[in-house]
Amino acid sequence: MTPLSKEDIEKKLLRFPDWEYYDNAIHAEFEFDNFKDCFSAMSRIAFECEALNHHPDWTNVYNVLTISLSTHSANGVTEKDFKLAEAIEFIVEVQE
Structure with missing residues (x-):
């Protein structure tokens, strides 16, 4: 997998x-009503x-x-990161 250019990102x-x-990664922070909703x-x-066989660095x-999100094997952000970001956005949006 090839890393995306800064302009493409x-x-x-x-x-x-x-x-x-x-x-060298894309980052987001999401706040929920409580711990249970976050978890x-x-x-x-x-x-x-x-x-997706792709795992984030995350903290709670x-x-x-x-x-x-970054693709460690590509040493940068790839399409795979944006695919996971899209899934995360959908999950968080439904949660709200």
């Missing part, structure tokens, strides 16, 4: 207003990650989920 991010590109979203995201503190 920034263009694709226009569809993902909650995400930013820095440190529920994480569980649903985990199933998508397994289906109470009701906040922070996610970073």
